[in-house]
Structures are given as structure tokens and as C-alpha cells.
Amino acid sequence: MKRICLFPGTFDPITLGHTDVIDRSLDLFDEIVVGIGVNSAKTPMFSLEQRMQWIRDIYSHTPKVKVISYEGLTIKSCKEVGAQFILRGIRSIGDFEYEKAIADVNRMMDSSIETIFLSCSPRYSTLASSLVRDVLKYDGDASQLLPENILRELKKA
Template identity: 50%
Template sequence: MKTALFPGSFDPITIAHVDILKRALPLFDRIVVGIGLNSSKQNYLSAEQREEIVRNVFKDEPKVDIQVYEGLTVDFCKHIDAAYMVRGIRSVGDFEYERAIAQINQTMMPNVETIFILSKPAYSAISSTIVRDILRNHGDASPFLPAAAIPFLSA
């Protein structure tokens, strides 16, 4: 079985995340959305809320599994037996950051390949950071959220 990990904080999940995952689905038998816990980040949503939202967004997709994890992403890849990691790229800045992480991961775990999927131009400005800022300031973030997430994030 060809398993990939799609790691991220998903705080919150955006339409850009959903687009990357849907475009990756034909490439793999199973994709685990790994909701990473990072104690150095100021989260908007709890891990439980993020997991519930992501489960709701992908409830009709049998090839998608959702799991929360803590620690090194390469260790989580071992835990779920993933040979691939899927990452979305929006910009040159994203590429430089993701390339460095992919190269470090390759050194730590040579049997895991990172697959970069370029964001569609319409989604290249969307980030969880921007969406969190909109939500924190009681703005309408619905244009940037999957429909299934909106009921969980409405003020």
C-alpha cells in the first residue's frame, strides 16, 4: 500500500490545503492528514477542534485518514509506514523553507520522499496564519475555508 503523510498544523484547514490533498489523492492508496502539535506555536484551535474539523471536511473520502501527532514528522512517517510526504508550495519562500526541511528529512530518513505540489494561483495567497488573523478579528473568513469547516468556525 502506497501511503503518504500530509503534515501540517491545519489551524485552521483552508481551501488551499483541501486542494493540495485532493490533487494528491490519485497518487496514493492512502493519505494520512497528520495534525502536528507544536508547543512553540500559539494555536487558534485546540488539537481536538482541528481534528474534528478535518474529519468533517474529509468524511466522504475513504482514502484519507486523520491523526494527531507530536514530535518529529519523520518519526510519525515510520509510525504510519508512510514512504511519502506531501507538501504544498505557494511561493518561492515556501519552496526554500520546504526544500530545507525535505533535505534534512531525507538525511534522517532516506526512504521517505517529499512530494511538492504547487498551489493553484487562486490559492497562493491563502495561509492558515492569514485566516486565523481574520477569525481572531471577527472577519468573514468563509471564502478561504472549506464549506464543511465553516459551521465549526463561525463566531
Template identity: 50%
Template sequence: MKIALFPGSFDPITKAHVDILKRSISLFDKVYVGIGLNSNKKPLMEADKRLEMLKAVFKSEPKIEVISYEGLTVNFCQKIGASYMIRGIRTVSDFEYEKAIAQMNHALIPNIESIFILSKPGYSSISSTIVRDILRYGGDVSQFVPAEALQFLPALSNG
């Protein structure tokens, strides 16, 4: 069975994330969407809210399971039996960063392969960081996030 993990903070999930996942599910028997919990980051949304949001977005996709985890992503891959890690690439700088992480992961656990999927050109400028900034200043993010996620987003305005 081919099992993959698509790790991220998903704070919040974007249409770019959804596109990468939809394009990758045909390659695998099961894809875990792993919400990585990083105590060094102050998230916009709590982990349980992100979990609920992702489950709503992927409720009709039986090959996708949403879970959260802490610690090294490659260790979590081993725990869930994933031999592949999916990563989306939007820019050259994403590639350089992801390549370095993939090489370190491979050094730690050689049997876990990183699979890079290039974003579609229309999604290359969408990032969770930018979506969070738009939310913080009361902007409309509906064109950047899946419709199922909108109800979970906090209403913020500092501007």
C-alpha cells in the first residue's frame, strides 16, 4: 500500500494546498494531511480548529485522512507507515528550502521519499502567511481558501 503524508501548518488551508492534494491522491492509496504542531510558532488558529477545518474540506475524499502530530515529520511518517512525503513547490526559493529539508530527512530515514509537486501558476502567489495577513486587516480571503474553510476562519481586524 502506497501511503503519503502531506505535512504543513495549514493555518489556514489555501486553495493551493487543496490543488496539490487533489493532484497527488491518484498517486497513493492513502494520503494523510498532517497538521504539524510547532510550539515555537504562534498560530492564528488553534490546532483543533485547523483539524476540524481540514476534515470539512476533505470530507468527501475517502483516501485522505486528517491528523495532527508533534516532533520530526520523518519520525511521524514512520509511525503512520508513510513512505512518501508530499511537498508543494511555488517558487525557486521554495524548491531550495524543500530540497535541503528533503536531503536532511533522507539522511535521517533513507526509505522516506519526498515528492515535489509544482503549484499551478494561478496558485503560486497564494500562501497561508499572506492569507493570515489579509485576515488580520479585515480583508476578504474567499478567493484564496476553499469555501468549506471560510466558516472556520477567525474574523479579525487590526487595521
């Protein structure tokens, strides 16, 4: 059976912390589906199409990484893509407590889908998309925060 994992998030934008988690999980799964959750209550800095394209560009050399968008419950999206696992990156104890609560509810809804927690590499443990958006908004140097392809594209704009 193919081991398919859904890595959900808003990825607004995808950061080096996100890519660290994806890169380190490549050997764990046969397919990683990066699922960009669409939340009508949030107004993202970057369009859904832009975020999806950035991820496709980063992983264009890695056919086992796919990108989708979805609305609603992550557990339902898992069923739609055939994922048996949900991947979550953990930066801190606070992240773990929040993510564990979500994992417990997901398990109640479908006990066949396991949540896998992968701690971030120490150098990315404080990196959050919200902080990156602030750096970008105020023209700060995001070179240690974002993948190279995103930095190049943002410099063009």
C-alpha cells in the first residue's frame, strides 16, 4: 500500500521551516500532498495560485510532492487524496499542545488516519509565516526565511 501523507497549512508564504519539514519527510512517505487550506475568514498576503505555484516550483524535481487546495476539514481532504497520514511540523511545546488537540479530534473522526509530528530543525524553530509576512511588508531582508525561488520572484515585483 502506498504511504500517502497530507501536509496541511496556509503556506502564506511557504517558508524554509516548511520546506525543512517536507524535505526531511521525503523518505518517510511515498507521496506527500501539500494541502493549502482555504479559509474564507482569512485574507492571505499571497493568492492561492501564487502559493501553489511556488510549491510546485520548489518541488518540480521531486515527483512525490504534489500540491492541492482544499476547504473544510483536513480529515475529509485526507480521504479525498487517499492519505493515511497527516504531517505536522512542531516548533515548540505550544505548537505540540495545539496540534495534539487537533490530532485527537481527527482521530475521533477517522481512526485510520494517523498524525505524524516532525519537529523543526533548531534553526527554524521560531520561524512562522506571520513573522515572514511582517518582514516582507516592511521591506526587511527575508533571505534567511524563504526559499530562493520566492526571493527571486519577490525582488522582480
